Amino acid sequence: MSTLIARCARLMPSLAAYWYAIPLRLIVGYGFMEHGYAKLARGPESFVNILDALGTPAPYLLSWATILVELFGGLAVLLGLFIPLVSVPMIAVLLVAIVTVHLPYGFSSIKLQSVTEAGAHFGQPGYETDLLYIAALVALILGGSGPFALDRLIVRRIGLTTP
Secondary structure: OHHHHHHHHHHHHHHHHHHOHHHHHHHHHHHHHHHHHHHHHHOHHHHHHHHHHOOOOOHHHHHHHHHHHHHHHHHHHHHOOOHHHHHHHHHHHHHHHHHHHHHHHOOOOOOEEEEEOOEEEEOOOOOHHHHHHHHHHHHHHHHOOOOOOHHHHHHHHOOOOOO
């Protein structure tokens, strides 16, 4: 029995190193797609108005660029498709959000202000969640996209070795 436990203990780090990417890809990919979809569902002009109020140059162009990065970048991460490439614009969107929106509200993303019969009431979120997304993207860049990633399938199909 102790031999079996010892073998399992040696195997765990390699399994974790291989499978760690799946939960990161799921949450980052879905999270980005959800944010992009929310901007579309509210009407892209609403996001244009927000960017204009923030003093962003070319708000129409940047609103659509952000929506497309969130939708297609999120889908690419979810599928494990060229994550190092798609992470660059995704991280740029997050850094802009930190600087233009979240920085004045501090680090914490949850600021419970009160609880009433209607439910919990929260203050403005800080930049914590944006940093978590960035950290997850960096982990995927450094560690690879993991199992069930389309980029691995494509690399195998064209005859290259996997990274």
